[in-house]
């Protein structure tokens with residue numbers, strides 16, 4: 620298949636492109652310079668000229684705290700950008716995969732969120748990503764919405780790398796009252812490959828089972844054989860610009876086996892990381 624990827628230089632985009640390329644697919648990597656998703660004409664031209672079978676839309680405004688101050692820019696990239704790509708996808712009858720987030724939920728549930736649960740974002744990033752979901756559903760018939768969470772991988776700033784960089788701290792306080800599903804980019808990539816064989820619609824692709832950030836950090840250090848003085852704390856102790864949902868664990872209506880247990884995936888990530 621011919622696959623066009625937006626945001627191909629991002630953390631997910633890089634891993635996604637190399638995985639599908641190794642599988643023998645033709646990959647068209649695009650980035651802000653070759654396809655600025657905010658530019659409707661450019662999106663149309665690049666997509667229509669290249670006629671991909673599948674577009675994986677990884678490009679996004681991803682700075683959750685900064686989005687609270689840059690509302691218009693976040694909206695432009697996450698909502699209007701998604702619309703531009705969806706409209707162009709429709710013109711060539713391409714399948715579109717839109718990567719979305721657990722932050723579309725408010726976190727007030729106490730059992731895992733399903734794709735059919737009503738979103739109610741509590742920060743600008745979540746709101747603009749949800750608007751993007753609506754645009755994709757409105758303009759593109761052949762769509763997949765893949766919601767993921769707590770993403771980490773080799774090519775970007777993320778929680779695993781931040782924790783490892785802080786391993787020499789005398790004391791490390793980590794939030795223990797927000798729960799979610801840590802997800803390695805490669806688990807998401809393989810999950811996307813699986814849903815491409817399934818009916819169009821919304822899917823949750825995140826590490827199986829859940830953890831608090833503190834539990835996630837403890838597991839990172841345990842698996843890395845590092846002794847770090849970790850101390851659990853409350854969200855209130857770390858005031859941030861954007862509100863986060865306290866609970867954003869996700870699953871699907873049926874057991875689709877899109878991913879593995881998050882601890883198993885973390886083990887593999889740390890091994891690959893060490894060998895790299």
Ligand SMILES: NC(=O)c1ccc[n+]([C@@H]2O[C@H](COP(=O)([O-])OP(=O)(O)OC[C@H]3O[C@@H](n4cnc5c(N)ncnc54)[C@H](OP(=O)(O)O)[C@@H]3O)[C@@H](O)[C@H]2O)c1
Pocket residue numbers: 625626627628629630631632650651652654655656657676677678679680681696700718719720721748767768769770771775
């Ligand atoms: N990271 C997470 O924890 C997480 C959780 C849930 C969902 N997601 C979603 O997963 C997807 C991938 O996230 P990620 O962590 O890989 O993000 P990332 O590393 O920040 O990558 C996003 C990419 O989008 C590009 N981009 C931004 N504005 C653009 C524009 N106007 N035109 C073209 N490209 C543009 C960025 O380019 P520049 O570097 O030049 O800005 C960057 O390469 C996003 O849709 C995100 O919302 C992420």
